[in-house]
Structures are given as C-alpha cells and as structure tokens.
Amino acid sequence: MSLRNKLLEMLTVAMPENISKGMRAINTQNYTESNIKLGRQHEWSTLVIGLAGGASNDIIFITGNDGVILKSRRVGYTGSGVNAFIYESPIYTGGAQSTTQNPNAINPVTTLSQIFTGATVTATGNLIFSPEYSLGIDSQQAKGSASREIGQEKVLKPNTAYLFRLTSVDNQLEDVTTALSWYEGPIDLPRP
Secondary structure, three states, rough: OOOOHHHHHHHHHHHHHHOOOOOOOOOOHHHHHHHHHHHOOOEEEEEEEEOOOOEEEEEEOOOOOOEEEEEEEEEEEOEEEEEEHHHHHHHEEEEEEEEEEOOOOOOEEEEEEEEEEOOEEEEEOOOOOOOEEEEEOOOOOEEEEEEEEEOOOOEOOOOOEEEEEEOOOOOOOOEEEEEEEEEOOOOOOOOO
C-alpha cells in the first residue's frame, strides 16, 4: 500500500462518515477550554489598593514538578499605568502563601505551583521575558484602564521560582488589579 493510500485510510478511519460531503461536522476546542474541562487550568487574582507612584507590587510564583504554561496575565489600574515584568530565580525572603482556584468544580486537579505575596525581594533574578507596558487613558473624563490581558502565553520551567512584578508609572497612588491563569501538566509540543 502506498504512503498516500495509507494516509487516506487513516483519515477515513478517524473522520466521521460523510464529513467530506458537508453532511457531518467535527467539533474542536481550544487548549484553555480543554484544560478547564480536564481540571488542569488554575487561577489567582488580587487587588492592591493605593500602590504608590513608581512603586512595585511583587508576586513570587513557584512552579511544581509539572510543566506550566502561563495562559493569561490580566492587569487593571486606576492611574496612568503599569509596567509588567517576569524574572526567573529571584532572591527573596518571607511572604504569605496565597490561595489559588480552579475553574472546574467537578474534577479539579490540585495545583503544584505556589504563589506568595508580601515577600521581600533582594535580587530580581534574570528578566526572562519581554516587559509589557500598559498605559491607560488620562483625560478629564476618565483615567486608568479596565482589566485587560497583557502579553502572550509563556512556558515556565518546572521547580523554578519566578518574580511577577508590576511597577506603577503614575506619580500618584493608584489601585491595581492582577489576575493569572495557568495550565499545569504535560506539555504536548514539541513531540519526540
């Protein structure tokens, strides 16, 4: 049997009958939807009231044994904006472990990653991804920005500490929100 015929046979077996004639459909889903259904998507958020102009809010994110893909990072603020950084292997002390959630109430998988707030950072570590700059509107009618996604997905190393830093670019106090969503489990690409 030729390679072409073998491939056609494999596709025929895998595809519903009459799909090529438009009589059937294939349902697909994105990774986030699949991750949530499998209980492997996790989430966390916080609100910082009165972040001083030029000051930073630091979050320590420690991955567990599994692969981690940061699916989204959302920020919102009431002032001029924030700069967002992710550093690898920071040096820090203290902090309180924060509770994380899972958007699947039927079969949630417990996260192995940990998030700490309030840690004292003495060295940021290595800037591992490109900084994100989020500037809001500043007019007589409004100031700030509603919560919006910044950046793109990031693949994080297992058993590694990361510093997620938001730095205010305002010269006055501003309230800042941040929300993280991540997948934890086997990373399917690239395949061996």
